[in-house]
Amino acid sequence: MEKDNFQQLELEKSGPSKRTTPRRIIHFADGDIMEEYSTEEEEEEAKEQRTNSTLDPSKLAWGPYLWFCAGQIARTSFSRL
Incomplete structure:
Protein backbone atom coordinates (compact mmCIF):
# COMPACT_ATOMS: atom_id res chain seq x y z
CA MET A 1 0.00 0.00 0.00
CA GLU A 2 2.79 2.42 0.90
CA LYS A 3 4.56 1.60 -2.33
CA ASP A 4 1.51 2.60 -4.38
CA ASN A 5 1.23 5.90 -2.52
CA PHE A 6 4.93 6.58 -3.04
CA GLN A 7 4.67 5.95 -6.79
CA GLN A 8 1.61 8.16 -7.05
CA LEU A 9 3.40 10.98 -5.19
CA GLU A 10 6.41 10.66 -7.48
CA LEU A 11 4.16 10.93 -10.53
CA GLU A 12 2.46 14.02 -9.14
CA LYS A 13 5.81 15.66 -8.37
CA SER A 14 7.18 15.07 -11.83
CA GLY A 15 4.18 16.87 -13.32
CA PRO A 16 2.91 16.36 -16.82
CA SER A 17 5.38 14.45 -18.93
CA LYS A 18 6.59 16.07 -22.11
CA ARG A 19 5.23 13.84 -24.82
CA THR A 20 7.13 13.79 -28.09
CA THR A 21 5.57 12.90 -31.38
CA PRO A 22 7.43 10.59 -33.73
CA ARG A 23 9.07 12.14 -36.78
CA ARG A 24 7.73 9.31 -38.90
CA ILE A 25 5.98 5.97 -38.40
CA ILE A 26 7.04 2.97 -40.45
CA HIS A 27 4.45 0.24 -41.08
CA PHE A 28 5.83 -3.19 -42.00
CA ALA A 29 4.06 -5.84 -44.06
CA ASP A 30 3.90 -8.25 -41.12
CA GLY A 31 1.96 -5.70 -39.07
CA ASP A 32 4.81 -4.31 -36.98
CA ILE A 33 5.08 -0.58 -36.45
CA MET A 34 8.29 1.34 -35.78
CA GLU A 35 8.26 4.95 -34.62
CA GLU A 36 11.27 7.07 -35.53
CA TYR A 37 12.01 10.06 -33.33
CA THR A 76 27.40 23.15 -46.46
CA SER A 77 30.82 21.68 -47.24
CA PHE A 78 31.64 21.15 -43.56
CA SER A 79 28.23 19.70 -42.77
CA ARG A 80 28.74 16.99 -45.40
CA LEU A 81 31.87 15.65 -43.68
Whole structure:
Protein backbone atom coordinates (compact mmCIF):
# COMPACT_ATOMS: atom_id res chain seq x y z
CA MET A 1 0.00 0.00 0.00
CA GLU A 2 2.79 2.42 0.90
CA LYS A 3 4.56 1.60 -2.33
CA ASP A 4 1.51 2.60 -4.38
CA ASN A 5 1.23 5.90 -2.52
CA PHE A 6 4.93 6.58 -3.04
CA GLN A 7 4.67 5.95 -6.79
CA GLN A 8 1.61 8.16 -7.05
CA LEU A 9 3.40 10.98 -5.19
CA GLU A 10 6.41 10.66 -7.48
CA LEU A 11 4.16 10.93 -10.53
CA GLU A 12 2.46 14.02 -9.14
CA LYS A 13 5.81 15.66 -8.37
CA SER A 14 7.18 15.07 -11.83
CA GLY A 15 4.18 16.87 -13.32
CA PRO A 16 2.91 16.36 -16.82
CA SER A 17 5.38 14.45 -18.93
CA LYS A 18 6.59 16.07 -22.11
CA ARG A 19 5.23 13.84 -24.82
CA THR A 20 7.13 13.79 -28.09
CA THR A 21 5.57 12.90 -31.38
CA PRO A 22 7.43 10.59 -33.73
CA ARG A 23 9.07 12.14 -36.78
CA ARG A 24 7.73 9.31 -38.90
CA ILE A 25 5.98 5.97 -38.40
CA ILE A 26 7.04 2.97 -40.45
CA HIS A 27 4.45 0.24 -41.08
CA PHE A 28 5.83 -3.19 -42.00
CA ALA A 29 4.06 -5.84 -44.06
CA ASP A 30 3.90 -8.25 -41.12
CA GLY A 31 1.96 -5.70 -39.07
CA ASP A 32 4.81 -4.31 -36.98
CA ILE A 33 5.08 -0.58 -36.45
CA MET A 34 8.29 1.34 -35.78
CA GLU A 35 8.26 4.95 -34.62
CA GLU A 36 11.27 7.07 -35.53
CA TYR A 37 12.01 10.06 -33.33
CA SER A 38 14.27 12.96 -34.24
CA THR A 39 17.60 13.33 -32.53
CA GLU A 40 18.98 16.41 -30.83
CA GLU A 41 21.33 17.00 -33.76
CA GLU A 42 18.45 17.07 -36.23
CA GLU A 43 16.54 19.49 -34.02
CA GLU A 44 19.58 21.78 -33.82
CA GLU A 45 20.02 21.67 -37.61
CA ALA A 46 16.38 22.56 -38.12
CA LYS A 47 16.74 25.45 -35.68
CA GLU A 48 19.85 26.71 -37.54
CA GLN A 49 18.02 26.55 -40.86
CA ARG A 50 15.18 28.63 -39.46
CA THR A 51 17.54 31.30 -38.15
CA ASN A 52 19.59 31.34 -41.37
CA SER A 53 16.53 31.70 -43.55
CA THR A 54 15.64 35.08 -42.02
CA LEU A 55 18.45 36.80 -43.98
CA ASP A 56 17.38 37.81 -47.48
CA PRO A 57 20.49 37.76 -49.67
CA SER A 58 18.76 39.61 -52.53
CA LYS A 59 18.67 42.78 -50.41
CA LEU A 60 22.40 42.77 -49.57
CA ALA A 61 25.12 44.89 -51.16
CA TRP A 62 27.88 43.11 -53.13
CA GLY A 63 30.37 42.82 -50.26
CA PRO A 64 28.00 41.33 -47.69
CA TYR A 65 26.42 39.19 -50.42
CA LEU A 66 29.79 37.60 -51.26
CA TRP A 67 30.47 37.00 -47.55
CA PHE A 68 27.04 35.39 -47.26
CA CYS A 69 27.72 33.10 -50.23
CA ALA A 70 31.16 32.14 -48.89
CA GLY A 71 29.61 31.32 -45.52
CA GLN A 72 26.92 29.18 -47.14
CA ILE A 73 29.50 27.26 -49.18
CA ALA A 74 31.69 26.67 -46.12
CA ARG A 75 28.73 25.67 -43.96
CA THR A 76 27.40 23.15 -46.46
CA SER A 77 30.82 21.68 -47.24
CA PHE A 78 31.64 21.15 -43.56
CA SER A 79 28.23 19.70 -42.77
CA ARG A 80 28.74 16.99 -45.40
CA LEU A 81 31.87 15.65 -43.68
